[in-house]
Amino acid sequence: MYKVMIxxxxxxxxxxxxxxxxxxxxxxxxxxxxxxxxxxxxxWEEEAVDIIITDITMPVMDGLELIQNIxxxxxxxxxxxxxxxxEFEYARRAISMDVDDYILxxxxxxxxxxxxxxxxxxxxxxxxKSKSNVSRGTKLEFFLTGKMTDEEQKELIExxxxxxxxxxxxxxxxxxxxxxxxxxxxDDIISYIEKKFLExxxxxxxxxxxxxxxxxxxxxxxxxxxxxxxxxxxxxxxFNILTFVSIGETFxxxxxxxxxxxxxxxxxxxxxxxxxxxxxxxxxxxKRQSKDIxxxxxxxxxxxxxxxxxxxxDYLEDLFINNANKGEISINDIYxxxxxxxxxxQEIIDEYKLTRKENGKSLKSVSExxxxxxxxxDISGIKAMFTAEIIEIIDLxxxxxxxxxxxVIRQVLSEVSHNYKEEMSLKTLAHxxxxxxxxxxxxxxxxxxxxxxxxxxxxxxxxxxxxxxNTNMRINDIARExxxxxxxxxxxxxxxxxxxxxxxxxxxxxx
Numbered sequence: 001m002y003k004v005m006i007x008x009x010x011x012x013x014x015x016x017x018x019x020x021x022x023x024x025x026x027x028x029x030x031x032x033x034x035x036x037x038x039x040x041x042x043x044w045e046e047e048a049v050d051i052i053i054t055d056i057t058m059p060v061m062d063g064l065e066l067i068q069n070i071x072x073x074x075x076x077x078x079x080x081x082x083x084x085x086x087e088f089e090y091a092r093r094a095i096s097m098d099v100d101d102y103i104l105x106x107x108x109x110x111x112x113x114x115x116x117x118x119x120x121x122x123x124x125x126x127x128x129k130s131k132s133n134v135s136r137g138t139k140l141e142f143f144l145t146g147k148m149t150d151e152e153q154k155e156l157i158e159x160x161x162x163x164x165x166x167x168x169x170x171x172x173x174x175x176x177x178x179x180x181x182x183x184x185x186x187d188d189i190i191s192y193i194e195k196k197f198l199e200x201x202x203x204x205x206x207x208x209x210x211x212x213x214x215x216x217x218x219x220x221x222x223x224x225x226x227x228x229x230x231x232x233x234x235x236x237x238x239f240n241i242l243t244f245v246s247i248g249e250t251f252x253x254x255x256x257x258x259x260x261x262x263x264x265x266x267x268x269x270x271x272x273x274x275x276x277x278x279x280x281x282x283x284x285x286x287k288r289q290s291k292d293i294x295x296x297x298x299x300x301x302x303x304x305x306x307x308x309x310x311x312x313x314d315y316l317e318d319l320f321i322n323n324a325n326k327g328e329i330s331i332n333d334i335y336x337x338x339x340x341x342x343x344x345x346q347e348i349i350d351e352y353k354l355t356r357k358e359n360g361k362s363l364k365s366v367s368e369x370x371x372x373x374x375x376x377x378d379i380s381g382i383k384a385m386f387t388a389e390i391i392e393i394i395d396l397x398x399x400x401x402x403x404x405x406x407x408v409i410r411q412v413l414s415e416v417s418h419n420y421k422e423e424m425s426l427k428t429l430a431h432x433x434x435x436x437x438x439x440x441x442x443x444x445x446x447x448x449x450x451x452x453x454x455x456x457x458x459x460x461x462x463x464x465x466x467x468x469x470n471t472n473m474r475i476n477d478i479a480r481e482x483x484x485x486x487x488x489x490x491x492x493x494x495x496x497x498x499x500x501x502x503x504x505x506x507x508x509x510x511x
Contacts, residue, residue: 001265004029004031004050004052005033005052007035007037007052007053007054008053009058009059010055011365015033016107018030026117027120032044035365037054037066038060039060052079054067055082056081080100081103083102083104124149137206140156162203163215169251170216170224171215171257171264173261175245176211190206192234192235193231197216200216203216214228225281232245244277245280272334272377288330293319293328296315304397312390313387316386319341320337321379334373347458352449363389363396369389406443406447413455420460420463421483464502467481475487475506490502
């Protein structure tokens, strides 16, 4: 599978691009997200990618400087530039660096898909020239990810000596969880299961990614999943290891295998939810009852302000683990919930003006959180990641501050929380609570950390963001719902708060 890195300094746009299209359908995965050229270069040096999508204008290191640094080390990587600036000079400089395409914001999904297709074709041409020097496992990966021509596929099928198809064959991938002190060899596992399942004419191959690829005749009288579960149980008990098996559709021609493994790659993501020891096929995943799980932003705010670490952990446990145990969560739900939690945490970080590194603690950006999510081993790891993040936020907000709101400020905050839709001002509240307006303003700024008008705007915009992400209400209706009778004024205030317009945020909601 081809690896992709996206570099963009506006995090909403960054996440929007990452969720704009079905990357798997192109045989791709988004490996890195970066918010500037320097971070992108560091991540690329840690793990190189095949395709880079980068903005031009970014802080610390811009896109053109990033490309210059990478081109010194890698001529194969394909590069696509995105920018809000339609200027010839940028395009001219980009062309001189062997950039594949240059597209403008706002990014259209169809245009992005066309550009990616052209980049894939170019990669295919480059890779075709070097395939003769790669291992059988690597060739197999090229084949299964659609990186070979029809002629090359036929040559590999002959080279691999796949068994003749009598009626139908079936394929699966077995991912193995090895421990550090184990000395089991892949060849031992392959030899064992091929002898054990002679009747099914089982063949096993080790892929370039050190996974086992299994091919068997479709069994009569029992389900395909039962057959692969039997193989899985034999392997796990004999070698004392844990595995995860994802099963593709049956096929009548080995040339169909790239399509079969496209399904397998999608199903193997369920390892995050089900963990090692599970065996899944399309039917098993379809039967999982997915429900609309709502992430309560206000609940997170209350737990953070109340220093309720245990409550936050329990809520995350309920969102992830409990819903997974009930079979009420899909892999797409995991990504959707994680994205929403990341946005809520980002809002809190911005509201309280927390720095990324403070007092020995380090908070993650939205892109860093999502990057860790895609690499997570299981759902418990995801829950643990968010638990650690919320504890960091709680500690930073309350550390050395020990905020104790005075009674009048608590009343004002409660008033805003419950009546933000109504016409409200510091002057009317000062009159209501019989306190000098100027003094109330100073007290609010000192205790809450921002002006009253800014806090009111943050609350309204936060409510609007939730409606944009969770409902199909029209933008005009959302503006009125949160207390903005003038839609154009709502657009300005929302963009000041989040860096993108309400309409742009809705367009990005494709996770």
